[in-house]
Amino acid sequence: MVGLDNFITGSRRNLEHLKAYEAHGRFALVELDVARGGALVDTALDARGCFDHVWHLASLASPKEYLAHPVETLEAGSAGTRNMLEIARRDGARFLLTSTSECYGDALVHPQVETYWGNVNPVGPRSCYDESKRYAEALTMAYHRSQGVRTNIARIFNTYGPRMALNDGRVVPAFLDQALRGKPLTIFGDGSQTRSFCYVDDLVDGLVRLADSEERYPVNLGNPFELTILEFAEAIKKLMGPNLDLVFTPLPEDDPRNRRPDISKARRVLGWEPKVGLEDGLRETLEYFKQLGGKVSG
Amino acid sequence: MVGLDNFITGSRRNLEHLKAYEAHGRFALVELDVARGGALVDTALDARGCFDHVWHLASLASPKEYLAHPVETLEAGSAGTRNMLEIARRDGARFLLTSTSECYGDALVHPQVETYWGNVNPVGPRSCYDESKRYAEALTMAYHRSQGVRTNIARIFNTYGPRMALNDGRVVPAFLDQALRGKPLTIFGDGSQTRSFCYVDDLVDGLVRLADSEERYPVNLGNPFELTILEFAEAIKKLMGPNLDLVFTPLPEDDPRNRRPDISKARRVLGWEPKVGLEDGLRETLEYFKQLGGKVSG
Numbered sequence: 001m002v003g004l005d006n007f008i009t010g011s012r013r014n015l016e017h018l019k020a021y022e023a024h025g026r027f028a029l030v031e032l033d034v035a036r037g038g039a040l041v042d043t044a045l046d047a048r049g050c051f052d053h054v055w056h057l058a059s060l061a062s063p064k065e066y067l068a069h070p071v072e073t074l075e076a077g078s079a080g081t082r083n084m085l086e087i088a089r090r091d092g093a094r095f096l097l098t099s100t101s102e103c104y105g106d107a108l109v110h111p112q113v114e115t116y117w118g119n120v121n122p123v124g125p126r127s128c129y130d131e132s133k134r135y136a137e138a139l140t141m142a143y144h145r146s147q148g149v150r151t152n153i154a155r156i157f158n159t160y161g162p163r164m165a166l167n168d169g170r171v172v173p174a175f176l177d178q179a180l181r182g183k184p185l186t187i188f189g190d191g192s193q194t195r196s197f198c199y200v201d202d203l204v205d206g207l208v209r210l211a212d213s214e215e216r217y218p219v220n221l222g223n224p225f226e227l228t229i230l231e232f233a234e235a236i237k238k239l240m241g242p243n244l245d246l247v248f249t250p251l252p253e254d255d256p257r258n259r260r261p262d263i264s265k266a267r268r269v270l271g272w273e274p275k276v277g278l279e280d281g282l283r284e285t286l287e288y289f290k291q292l293g294g295k296v297s298g
Numbered sequence: 299m300v301g302l303d304n305f306i307t308g309s310r311r312n313l314e315h316l317k318a319y320e321a322h323g324r325f326a327l328v329e330l331d332v333a334r335g336g337a338l339v340d341t342a343l344d345a346r347g348c349f350d351h352v353w354h355l356a357s358l359a360s361p362k363e364y365l366a367h368p369v370e371t372l373e374a375g376s377a378g379t380r381n382m383l384e385i386a387r388r389d390g391a392r393f394l395l396t397s398t399s400e401c402y403g404d405a406l407v408h409p410q411v412e413t414y415w416g417n418v419n420p421v422g423p424r425s426c427y428d429e430s431k432r433y434a435e436a437l438t439m440a441y442h443r444s445q446g447v448r449t450n451i452a453r454i455f456n457t458y459g460p461r462m463a464l465n466d467g468r469v470v471p472a473f474l475d476q477a478l479r480g481k482p483l484t485i486f487g488d489g490s491q492t493r494s495f496c497y498v499d500d501l502v503d504g505l506v507r508l509a510d511s512e513e514r515y516p517v518n519l520g521n522p523f524e525l526t527i528l529e530f531a532e533a534i535k536k537l538m539g540p541n542l543d544l545v546f547t548p549l550p551e552d553d554p555r556n557r558r559p560d561i562s563k564a565r566r567v568l569g570w571e572p573k574v575g576l577e578d579g580l581r582e583t584l585e586y587f588k589q590l591g592g593k594v595s596g
Contacts, residue, residue, distance in 0.1 A: 070440035071380075078376035078433060082369075103420060117419050122401060122432040123439045123451070123515055131429075131436035134420040135376065138429035141421045142368035153421070217421055 001026065002048045004041070004058070006033040008072065009065050014163045034058040035075035038083045042090075051093040053211060056084040059133070061100075063126065063252065064169025070128035077132030078139070085143045085151075094150045096211045097140045099218060101157040101259055102130045111226075111260040114155065114218050124254045137218065144216055152210045157222025157261045161200030161281065162288035171229065172197060176282075176289055179240040189251030191230035196260045198223035199281035202274035209270040222261035223274040239282055299324065300346045302339070302356070304331040306370065307363050312461045332356040333373035336381045340388075349391040351509060354382040357431070359398075361424065361550065362467025368426035375430030376437070383441045383449075392448045394509045395438045397516060399455040399557055400428045409524075409558040412453065412516050422552045435516065442514055450508045455520025455559045459498030459579065460586035469527065470495060474580075474587055477538040487549035489528035494558045496521035497579035500572035507568040520559035521572045537580055 003015065021027035030044045034056070045051070059076045060066040066073040081097065088095035104112045105120035120130045137153055144151040160172035167177070175185050198221070206221040213219075227235070230246075237244050266272045301313065319325035328342045332354070343349070357374045358364040364371040379395065386393035402410045403418035418428045435451055442449040458470035465475070473483050496519070504519040511517075525533070528544075535542050564570045 070444050071437070074376075074433065074437050074440055075380070078372075078380075082373070082376075105415070117403070117417055119415055120432075121415050122435045125443070127432075127436040128440050131433050134418075134425075135372070135429050135433040137420045138425040139369070139372050142372055142426050145423070146368050 002028050002030060002045060002051075004030045004032055004034055004045070006031065008033075008069065009060055009062070009165065009168065011163075011165065034080035034083060035072070036079070038079070038086060041083045042087065045087060051087060051091045053096065054084050054088040054091075054093045055096045055098070055207075055211070056081055056136075057098045059098075060129070062168040062170050063129070066129045067125060073128045074132045077136040081136040081139050085139065085149060088151075089143065089147050089149050094211060095140065095143070095152070096207065097136055097151065097153045098207070099137050099153050099155045100129075100133045101155055101220070101222065101261065102126070102256075103134050103137065103155060103218075104256075105130055106254060106256045107258060110258050111224065111262040112220065113262040114220055114265055121254050126254045141216075151216060152213065153216075153218040154207055154210050155218045155220050155261075156203065157198060157220065157259060158195050159198045159200055159203045159222070161285050163200075164285070166289055166292070171195065171232065172282075172285065173289075175233065175236045176240075176286055179236055179244055180286075180289060182241070182244070184245035184247045185233045185236060187229055187233060187246055187248045188255065190248065191233065191246075192228050193251070193255065194226050194228050194258045194260065195232065196223045196226045197232075197278060197281070198274055199276035199284070202276050206266060206270065206272045209272050213270055215269050219266050219269060220261040220263055221266060221272070222263065224261055224263050225278065226258075226260040235278060235282070239279065239286070300326050300328060300343060300349075302328045302330055302332055302343070304329065306331075306367065307358055307360070307463065307466065309461075309463065332378035332381060333370070334377070336377070336384060339381045340385065343385060349385060349389045351394065352382050352386040352389075352391045353394045353396070353505075353509070354379055354434075355396045357396075358427070360466040360468050361427070364427045365423060371426045372430045375434040379434040379437050383437065383447060386449075387441065387445050387447050392450070392509060393438065393441070394450045394452065394505065395434055396505070397435050397451050397453045398427075398431045399453055399518070399520065399559065400424075400554075401432050401435065401453060401516075402554075403428055404552060404554045405556060408556050409522065409560040410518065411560040412518055412563055419552050424552045439514075449514060450511065451514075451516040452505055452508050453516045453518050453559075454501065455496060455518065455557060456493050457496045457498055457501045457520070459583050461498075462583070464587055464590070469493065469530065470580075470583065471587075473531065473534045474584055477534055477542055478587060480539070480542070482543035482545045483531045483534060485527055485531060485544055485546045486553065488546065489531065489544075490526050491549070491553065492524050492526050492556045492558065493530065494521045494524045495530075495576060495579070496572055497574035497582075500574055504564060504568065504570045507570050511568055513567050517564050517567060518559040518561055519564060519570070520561065522559055522561050523576065524558040533576060533580070537577065537584070
């Protein structure tokens, strides 16, 4: 197995458990930007032989990060996707794209089903992420249709768990970080917007099943248990401290109001559904952050 | 002035009137794919000096062409746009993107206004064009916001006129071609879908005004005079032969039902509106095709 990362937001610490595999030649890390220099990527990966699977998971994914790096975010979805698709085409490998629920934008259909075309502002500040992923889906389908590459597309909804960056700006690590420090939990807007949080182990199980399936069109992967951000803050207080305060700040531009996956298709096509409840998942994540102590970044 | 083209659909004959300018060093043609090899594009253009304006007009634009070249279409919008934006950034030039009414997809708002976010299927066969242009808009805004490039975005609606390819599959040349040969006019679906046709001179006037404006967000350029395809066929019959037959064939997948620009913004911001009526425009176009005789491609 080969991992490709430029660590623009990732952490080397997250790969420490792979050191034993690396020593036995079963894992190798190539440090490169997936979007830069297709030939460079090819050369780096050529040395590792022929691939059976190419999983394109690379992207800045947290609003805080992609708003700070909009061009890099767009490039990861365009040039990055093309570079990975070219390797899959060359090797006859299966290709998996990790797309996003953000393809639905500020959805007018609820819960979101894969056949919904979305409501995305192409020129808003968040478009660097949303349009990058919509482009990546279109390119993946174009390679499937015109080049015969065996492709799969996952639309991933909010996911959390160990190895998240505590400071990446998303609500799960943000609340856990604030709670661990005994600080007030920050709510954007009035907290009535909804999210659905999927634990990472459930998501990985879904991706493995999808990569083995014959489904070419996008499949939602996420937890259909929906709650408001206020309800989520209450869950954190219940777990970590009933005395935590809440502070309210303005909602970011084009922030989606509601987000809940319709996972009928994943149930039907992959026999998949999430198994880990929010309280168990949060407890595991909290344990991880406690172990880390103050070391929150790379 | 420098023109960059790989002639994947363009014709060298369309540049013949520039030969005098070329002889006096006022025009040069660089034959290259705008999407391939940023360094190559840079080198080719470096030799021509520093640019004041960069207009990115390159794309496969007719459904017949982009469905045959989906990956190239996507690349023209992503790598092509990035290469041109990089030159604008380097030279401090103004950048103009020609985007498209297809960003609105199968619009649920009619007529289409710039603030409408669109209804595009990201994984349908036409997404290679629609998502390519939506991506190009997002990248243009990202360069404006994060790199300070002075950008403009035109959303061009159906345009026609001399120098179109007679065989590019779009309805104006298709009908004129069929009428010139005395063949029946081919109607997709029942012909009740609407289009609005802008004459090329009007469009060019709008682009020049836009490139001199301070408007950063997209501006619709098109003719708000809307008619059904059936009504358009009647206009062709009136102009060319009342005895022409109509034949009906199935509607292509994801074909937009209605298309009419709201040009309030172009009127307000650019003082622009189309001046050439359909009958005059069609007559000019017909004259051009007659002059050409049978020479329909490059």
